Amino acid sequence: MEQNEVVVYPDKMNTSDPLSYDDIRGNTSLVKKALQGVMTKDVDFGLIPGCGNKPSLFKPGAEKLMLMFKLGCFLKVDDQSEPNETGGIIKYVVRTEIRHIPTGRELGIGVGMCSSAEDKYAWRKAVGDKEYDATPEEMKRLKWKAGWKDKPEYAVKQVRTNPHDLANTILKMAAKRSKIDGVLTVTAASDILAQDLEDRQVDNGQPPIQRAQAKPASEPNKEEGAQSTIPAGYREMKSKYDGQCKGCEAAIAVGDTIYYSKEKGTFKHLVCCA
Numbered sequence: 001m002e003q004n005e006v007v008v009y010p011d012k013m014n015t016s017d018p019l020s021y022d023d024i025r026g027n028t029s030l031v032k033k034a035l036q037g038v039m040t041k042d043v044d045f046g047l048i049p050g051c052g053n054k055p056s057l058f059k060p061g062a063e064k065l066m067l068m069f070k071l072g073c074f075l076k077v078d079d080q081s082e083p084n085e086t087g088g089i090i091k092y093v094v095r096t097e098i099r100h101i102p103t104g105r106e107l108g109i110g111v112g113m114c115s116s117a118e119d120k121y122a123w124r125k126a127v128g129d130k131e132y133d134a135t136p137e138e139m140k141r142l143k144w145k146a147g148w149k150d151k152p153e154y155a156v157k158q159v160r161t162n163p164h165d166l167a168n169t170i171l172k173m174a175a176k177r178s179k180i181d182g183v184l185t186v187t188a189a190s191d192i193l194a195q196d197l198e199d200r201q202v203d204n205g206q207p208p209i210q211r212a213q214a215k216p217a218s219e220p221n222k223e224e225g226a227q228s229t230i231p232a233g234y235r236e237m238k239s240k241y242d243g244q245c246k247g248c249e250a251a252i253a254v255g256d257t258i259y260y261s262k263e264k265g266t267f268k269h270l271v272c273c274a
Contacts, residue, residue, distance in 0.1 A: 024188070044061030073099070074099065075175055076097070078094070089115060090163045110180065112174045112177025112181055122161060123160060
């Protein structure tokens with residue numbers, strides 16, 4: 001930090017004096033500088049289809065803000081699961097205390113909850129017709145999906161998941177939601193960034209797709225012996241329509257980066273191209 005730069009919150013939280021307007025402006029300026037200088041779009045933050053125009057803060061970005069502001073986090077997990085003979089519900093509520101490491105002062109808390117009753121965790125796409133037909137009626141359903149371009153709406157055959165298979169995923173998701181909530185609160189960054197809403201993308205019972213830093217098809221990988229991240233036959237482009245990934249069935253919105261295979265006639269996210 002330059003000597004003439006404002007010393008920003010939370011370093012001034014060890015006094016009883018209120019923060020000045022310059023302190024608040026300096027804090028906001030520092031968050032914006034981080035977005036521009038050390039944080040990567042679609043990795044640390046980015047727009048979520050159907051969730052407005054404010055970028056959402058992702059877990060890697062929250063960790064960079066914690067490093068910049070010298071923050072530590074302490075998690076308290078409340079297991080509110082309700083097991084029964086059919087599997088029950090796995091549910092965790094996580095409370096994250098955010099502290100300023102140099103002073104040890106608690107600056108705020110974040111709260112996050114995740115449950116196996118959420119639609120995307122409760123259901124998964126059936127392996128095939130045989131599995132779907134063999135599943136009891138109360139454990140299967142048809143999930144209707146919106147069509148795109150000239151394709152009409154269609155139904156996906158889904159079956160119930162075993163909630164215990166997802167226990168660790170649900171705990172991690174609750175912890176992530178809690179941490180991001182806490183970081184946004186104590187850094188006063190909510191006017192710039194929104195809560196990570198990536199889980200809204202997927203409604204087919206599968207975990208959210210992994211984000212990847214895309215490379216243009218024409219750009220070689222500089223690491224010796226490494227292969228391009230875009231498989232042969234696909235090219236990078238921006239979606240002109242609202243649609244659906246053919247690999248993971250996640251939503252694709254107008255303007256999203258997608259990968260198109262002319263030979264296969266399919267649009268996919270990068271991580272689904274392999």
